[in-house]
Amino acid sequence: MAIIVDKSTRLVVQNLTGREGSFHALRNRAYGTAVVAGAAPGHGGEEVEGIPVFNTVREAVTETGANTAATFVPARFAADALYEAIDAGLETIVCITEGIPVHEMLRLYRYARTHEVTLIGPNCPGVISPGKANVGIIPAEIFAEGAVGLVSRSGTLTYQIGYELAQLGLGNTTVIGIGGDAIVGSSFVDILERFEADPETEIVVMVGEIGGDEEERAARFVVEKMTKPVLAYIAGFTAPPGKTMGHAGAIISGSSGTAQAKKEALEACGIEVGTTPTEVAQLVAARAAR
Amino acid sequence: MDLYEYQGKELFRRYGLPTGEGRLAQTPAEARTATEELGGTVVVKAQVLAGGRGKAGGIKVASSPAEAEANAAAILGMEIKGHVVRRLWIERASEIAREYYLSITLDRGAKKPLFMFTTEGGVEIEEVAARKPEALVRLHLDPLEGFHLWHGRTLSFGAGIADANERRQIEHVCERLYAVFTACDATLCEINPLVVTEAGELLALDAKVSVDDNALFRHEDIAAMHDPESVPVEERAAREKGVTYVKLDGEIGILGNGAGLVMSTLDLVALAGGKPANFCDLGGGGGAQGVVDALEVISADPQVKAIFFNVFGGITRCDEVARGILQALEQIQIARPIVVRFDGTNAEEGRRLLAEAALPYLHAAPTMLEAARKAVELAG
Numbered sequence: 001m002a003i004i005v006d007k008s009t010r011l012v013v014q015n016l017t018g019r020e021g022s023f024h025a026l027r028n029r030a031y032g033t034a035v036v037a038g039a040a041p042g043h044g045g046e047e048v049e050g051i052p053v054f055n056t057v058r059e060a061v062t063e064t065g066a067n068t069a070a071t072f073v074p075a076r077f078a079a080d081a082l083y084e085a086i087d088a089g090l091e092t093i094v095c096i097t098e099g100i101p102v103h104e105m106l107r108l109y110r111y112a113r114t115h116e117v118t119l120i121g122p123n124c125p126g127v128i129s130p131g132k133a134n135v136g137i138i139p140a141e142i143f144a145e146g147a148v149g150l151v152s153r154s155g156t157l158t159y160q161i162g163y164e165l166a167q168l169g170l171g172n173t174t175v176i177g178i179g180g181d182a183i184v185g186s187s188f189v190d191i192l193e194r195f196e197a198d199p200e201t202e203i204v205v206m207v208g209e210i211g212g213d214e215e216e217r218a219a220r221f222v223v224e225k226m227t228k229p230v231l232a233y234i235a236g237f238t239a240p241p242g243k244t245m246g247h248a249g250a251i252i253s254g255s256s257g258t259a260q261a262k263k264e265a266l267e268a269c270g271i272e273v274g275t276t277p278t279e280v281a282q283l284v285a286a287r288a289a290r
Numbered sequence: 291m292d293l294y295e296y297q298g299k300e301l302f303r304r305y306g307l308p309t310g311e312g313r314l315a316q317t318p319a320e321a322r323t324a325t326e327e328l329g330g331t332v333v334v335k336a337q338v339l340a341g342g343r344g345k346a347g348g349i350k351v352a353s354s355p356a357e358a359e360a361n362a363a364a365i366l367g368m369e370i371k372g373h374v375v376r377r378l379w380i381e382r383a384s385e386i387a388r389e390y391y392l393s394i395t396l397d398r399g400a401k402k403p404l405f406m407f408t409t410e411g412g413v414e415i416e417e418v419a420a421r422k423p424e425a426l427v428r429l430h431l432d433p434l435e436g437f438h439l440w441h442g443r444t445l446s447f448g449a450g451i452a453d454a455n456e457r458r459q460i461e462h463v464c465e466r467l468y469a470v471f472t473a474c475d476a477t478l479c480e481i482n483p484l485v486v487t488e489a490g491e492l493l494a495l496d497a498k499v500s501v502d503d504n505a506l507f508r509h510e511d512i513a514a515m516h517d518p519e520s521v522p523v524e525e526r527a528a529r530e531k532g533v534t535y536v537k538l539d540g541e542i543g544i545l546g547n548g549a550g551l552v553m554s555t556l557d558l559v560a561l562a563g564g565k566p567a568n569f570c571d572l573g574g575g576g577g578a579q580g581v582v583d584a585l586e587v588i589s590a591d592p593q594v595k596a597i598f599f600n601v602f603g604g605i606t607r608c609d610e611v612a613r614g615i616l617q618a619l620e621q622i623q624i625a626r627p628i629v630v631r632f633d634g635t636n637a638e639e640g641r642r643l644l645a646e647a648a649l650p651y652l653h654a655a656p657t658m659l660e661a662a663r664k665a666v667e668l669a670g
Contacts, residue, residue: 138604
């Protein structure tokens with residue numbers, strides 16, 4: 001097993017006819033993901049390398065049995081596309097788009113929560129279950145199959161840690177980038193809950209960064225609800241308050257959201273925090289060998 | 291994007307919030323004219339994107355046009371927390387009976403807008419929250435439902451406002467402030483102080499508004515309020531080139547691909563005993579032009595003694611990035627050592643290309659930590 005995406009994933013790519021959409025859809029398909037449809041208004045009836053394109057997501061679902069969407073729609077139209085995907089009854093939506101206005105995400109988040117849907121992102125690299133399916137822009141060749149669940153707020157930093165794990169002979173059940181925005185569809189806690197329930201995941205690595213309090217919430221969840229070991233890495237110890245560090249969500253406001261505060265909260269809950277990406281991988285290897 | 295007080299008040303007025311009458315002034319002479327027009331006693335207020343203006347001497351009362359002119363001369367050019375005062379807001383003075391605090395922020399944890407209200411206004415809200423938390427009334431809104439009058443009642447009764455007329459005004463102010471918050475795509479709307487005048491009228495004496503950069507495309511009027519001079523010079527140049535850059539204090543220039551990886555790079559430099567000079571994210575690409583732009587921005591900082599280029603190859607392969615770096619170095623002169631770390635897709639090929647180029651100031655290191663140590667050593 002794995003979580004969120006696997007062999008049962010049937011993917012519809014929103015904006016498949018766009019440059020990013022087609023590039024990554026074809027990569028995802030080459031990896032073995034069942035990319036069954038594209039959705040792009042006004043492009044119904046077209047094909048992209050044999051993938052049929054529909055005008056609406058609903059049509060794509062009816063015609064192809066799609067159950068998961070990957071969203072590559074430009075920021076100013078992305079919220080609309082996400083509502084469309086939710087209303088079409090999809091189980092999972094992975095939104096890659098960066099730069100969606102936060103007020104739209106506030107409303108969209110509440111709306112998604114009243115539906116049976118898992119929303120990952122926005123502003124995220126996607127989800128990969130090695131050997132099963134890849135949805136989004138994650139470079140699949142870095143990751144190996146295995147028993148480590150990996151969840152992160154960033155992209156390349158996740159790849160770095162996944163790569164270091166692979167160097168030590170460790171693979172992943174599923175790797176999830178939850179996104180770098182202030183409001184994202186799924187939090188660390190949401191993902192940890194899924195990993196806890198997944199029989200193949202034996203150990204979890206959480207890669208956090210400055211801003212917000214998701215890591216602190218996750219730490220409490222680990223203590224109260226999890227039986228599996230969780231290890232962590234936090235980026236941004238040297239980030240000054242008040243400056244946004246690339247991600248919209250990575251900003252220290254007031255006295256909260258610092259890397260040090262997060263590290264302390266995690267350690268207080270018995271979660272080991274690695275000082276460098278390499279050290280995190282070594283800690284995981286040591287724990288896995290026990 | 292943060293707005294100046296006078297810009298925030300302009301938005302407040304547009305949505306029917308009570309504010310005092312005032313004028314913008316950029317010279318002492320303009321301050322004098324503004325005071326003549328307003329008549330009576332005025333307050334001369336420094337317009338900077340930083341708190342603590344009062345304590346820094348950036349707010350002064352003037353009872354005559356001549357005094358306003360003198361105050362303006364004293365405040366203009368003053369530096370408040372690194373911000374030079376170039377604009378003043380001249381406002382008619384109010385008779386203040388009480389000072390309250392009202393704000394709406396985005397509560398990321400709850401994923402909802404959060405109202406905060408207290409009758410202990412006029413001081414830093416963090417101070418109230420720490421010293422007298424029971425005096426601070428908090429209330430979340432459901433963003434799908436929006437504002438209802440009961441929200442206002444909960445806040446005014448919760449803070450113990452006894453006077454019915456005052457409560458009605460507070461409820462109205464809450465409703466209007468939420469209108470500003472949603473209509474302007476704000477991430478913060480704060481009134482501190484929200485005053486009750488001797489005549490019993492409510493007035494927003496200050497305005498702190500931040501607007502979501504991602505939503506500026508649909509607020510041309512607000513985007514036009516942006517003051518390029520409020521951004522540090524180096525960051526302005528980066529912005530023009532479309533480079534994500536934040537200036538820091540140290541001597542190691544840093545660039546990498548991906549915000550999380552770059553943050554991690556800064557931490558490793560600190561761990562190796564160095565101080566990062568900046569945060570610079572190349573984003574997904576590693577093409578020559580992107581590298582040239584980023585290197586230009588970074589090396590414009592005279593404090594930079596060495597540059598650490600940290601790349602993880604994913605879909606962008608390390609050999610492509612290596613070619614980008616070599617092309618970039620043909621186009622610009624970098625009189626400082628550069629340490630490059632490659633990992634991921636085609637890392638070996640990338641390292642080989644750099645080694646073949648045999649540039650004396652270009653160093654390769656196999657891991658992030660070793661690269662950080664090398665950069666610190668070369669800077670020292």
